[in-house]
Amino acid sequence: MDLARDGAAADGLADLRHHGDVEAEPGLLDFAVNVQGAGPPSWLRDRLVAALHGLGRYPAAAHDALAREAVAARHGRRAEEVLVLAGSAEGFALLPALRPRLAAVVHPGFTEPEAVLRAAGVPVVRVLTSESDGHRLHPGDVPPDADLVVVGNPTNPTGVLHPVADVRALAAPGRVLLVDEAFADAIPGEPESLAGNGDVPGLLVFRSLTKTWALAGLRAGYALGEPRLLARLAAPRPPWPVSTPALEAVIACSEPGAVAESHRSAERLAAARAEQAEALAAVPGVTVLPGRAPYLLLRLPDGRGERVRTLLREAGIAVRRGDTFPGLGPDHVRVAVRPAPQVARLAAVLAETLVEVGA
The missing domain is CATH 3.90.1150.10 (Aspartate Aminotransferase, domain 1)
Known part of the structure; x- marks a missing residue:
């Protein structure tokens, strides 16, 4: 590397x-x-259409709470460990709020996290995987002084799915480890996912509804992590950052029937x-x-x-x-x-x- x-x-x-x-x-x-x-399947479209009747009101805290509870149940987490996002892109845009001193981004990978961090003046180290060994992740290549590490799993654009043990090995005291799992639900059984793991200190997992459910125009996703870490991430958000239809989409796509359909x-x-x-x-x-x-x-x-x-x-x-x-x-x-x-x-x-x- x-x-x-x-x-x-x-x-x-x-x-x-x-x-x-x-x-x-x-x-x-x-x-x-x-x-x-x-576009989304007909049953999901119907749910979204029904949510349009509430557009005259601001997105409700109670609706957000229902979305967090649905995601928590889907991943075996607590509702306090869920932050509903206007798509994973919003989560990446919030990364400077964590005030990293040095960020390490595993590449080739989705480029938006690095773009956001560099635009905010955060020093960035690129950790480049190699085609010669199948773009395998080598945790030891990450500089020990990096207090934010970003990796996709599976990685976009290589499609490589890193072993969960290698991803977990990126965690370290005083470090935030962000795993972008935007495509995790598109792999049978969601292997190597850390979405259901609340025992890794400093872990953030981003999930997106864009790909499987064809909701790119709606902007819906969520972050999973320790409540205090999520609070730091969310600190600069404006009021009502997630729309009512997006909240309803998060609820609908987290229900057991929808999860079975995604499988x-x-x-x-x-x-x-x-x-x-x-x-x-x-x-x-x-x-x-x-x-x-x-x-x-x-x-x-x-x-x-x-x-x-x-x-x-x-x-x-x-x-x-x-x-x-x-x-x-x-x-x-x-x-x-x-x-x-x-x-x-x-x-x-x-x-x-x-x-x-x-x-």
Whole structure:
């Protein structure tokens, strides 16, 4: 692994703030965004529609309490250990409130935490995993003086699921360990999750409803952690930070029936992912890197990635560029798991494109 101090061969904030939604313009076949489906299932949509009748009133503390209780029951935690968020992105935006002296961010990974911290003037160390060993997490590579460590599990964009023992090993006295589990519920059985563990000092876990439930436009998620740590995180929030429909979504998606549905969806996604990996690996010149999340990281032939992405876009297909993730380059692209007919089209166009660029 390599370490890079903030400012040493670092990407600008603009690159760190580049996300897949920028790639997925209307009319394109969208492999760039990891949301499953065009919108929530009908039963969830009905719950949200019913919540609209309360929009004339401010979000109620009692409603927030019900949401925290629902999440707590889902993960075997206490309600005081839950903070409902306007999406995980809000949680990342609150990180400077923890006043870290030195933050370590494991990369390649979701870039928003680093962008927020750097914009707030927090020194950041990048802990880079390596493709040569499957982007394995090495806890010993984190500087001992880092009092905030951020890691995704599974990691976006590599899709690697780190063993829970390795993630727990990142915890240390006086340190906040933030584990971004935005895609944990998209892996069957939610293995290696720390969401239900309240015994790790300084642990924060962020969860999102965006991906599984197709709620990207609603902004709903939550944080799990010690009550005093959550209070520090929430200190700068304005009044009523989470909307009434988002609170209702958190309740609905935490109920046992919804959790069971998400488990079934994860099983289907895992099967579809395996088939998609096989189909894309059969395209000459494409390397599918190992992973378990509902997206795949691809490596294209040296020096051809940018041209391939351009030609895919001209053919009506959006993929997520990899070079804005620290540790990856222009020959990496990330693709979401999609239905077989869409995968077949991607594979066919990708094969034609690679021939055209001379792979």
